[in-house]
Amino acid sequence: xxxxxxxxxxxxxxxxxxxxxxxxxxxxxxxxxxxxxxxxxxxxxxxxxxxxxxxxxxxxxxxxxxxxxxxxxxxxxxxxxxxxxxxxxxxxxxxxxxxxxxxxxxxxxxxxxxxxxxxxxxxxxxxxxxxxxxxxxxxxxxxxxxxxxxxxxxxxxxxxxxxxxxxxxxxxxxxxxxxxxxxxxxxxxxxxxxxxxxxxxxxxxxxxxxxxxxxxxxxxxxxxxxxxx
Numbered sequence: 001x002x003x004x005x006x007x008x009x010x011x012x013x014x015x016x017x018x019x020x021x022x023x024x025x026x027x028x029x030x031x032x033x034x035x036x037x038x039x040x041x042x043x044x045x046x047x048x049x050x051x052x053x054x055x056x057x058x059x060x061x062x063x064x065x066x067x068x069x070x071x072x073x074x075x076x077x078x079x080x081x082x083x084x085x086x087x088x089x090x091x092x093x094x095x096x097x098x099x100x101x102x103x104x105x106x107x108x109x110x111x112x113x114x115x116x117x118x119x120x121x122x123x124x125x126x127x128x129x130x131x132x133x134x135x136x137x138x139x140x141x142x143x144x145x146x147x148x149x150x151x152x153x154x155x156x157x158x159x160x161x162x163x164x165x166x167x168x169x170x171x172x173x174x175x176x177x178x179x180x181x182x183x184x185x186x187x188x189x190x191x192x193x194x195x196x197x198x199x200x201x202x203x204x205x206x207x208x209x210x211x212x213x214x215x216x217x218x219x220x221x222x223x224x225x226x227x228x229x
Contacts, residue, residue: 005029007051019106028070033057033175038163045074046117052080056173067095075116091215130165133224152204156195168222171215
């Protein structure tokens with residue numbers, strides 16, 4: 001079973017790795033919603049374990065994007081400290097398949113993951129092509145275009161474009177982009193700025209108006225030329 005865990009608590013994440021990997025499961029993880037969205041758009045998973053309270057993009061928002069923007073049918077198990085009926089309804093309304101309240105039993109988690117994967121039968125529907133205005137990006141083919149004109153990027157450029165398009169028009173924090181590119185082994189230098197510059201050269205320079213925008217002190221976003229702010 002291949003599992004994506006999106007959880008910002010390092011202790012919980014370490015416990016999940018320590019329990020699941022010895023069972024032979026392949027585990028990927030992200031510490032925020034944008035990183036989880038990037039991984040989910042790039043890979044096929046049998047189950048996604050998703051914390052509700054995440055920095056940047058909440059678990060509820062991430063689950064909604066999985067269902068609507070990525071057309072993903074991958075089962076989602078939500079983890080939360082909130083156990084009210086209203087909280088559970090919000091989770092299911094966002095597209096979650098199951099709900100586990102913290103603190104939880106790791107054995108129960110394993111049982112639920114197996115049940116979700118079994119019911120899904122490995123049939124995970126994805127429409128991977130991302131679109132934002134004149135921008136189109138197919139992660140499977142690593143092909144991007146603007147107004148029908150092919151855009152050629154580096155591997156890192158494609159990762160950044162995927163993150164920005166999946167979140168657009170929302171802001172993607174610098175930390176989320178750095179994690180999507182380098183994981184926890186982030187460079188000390190301001191390498192992200194260099195890669196964003198290269199992305200702009202490809203996506204914006206040949207055209208009349210910019211789509212890639214810097215939000216000073218926060219991060220970056222895609223926005224249409226006539227969009228406010």
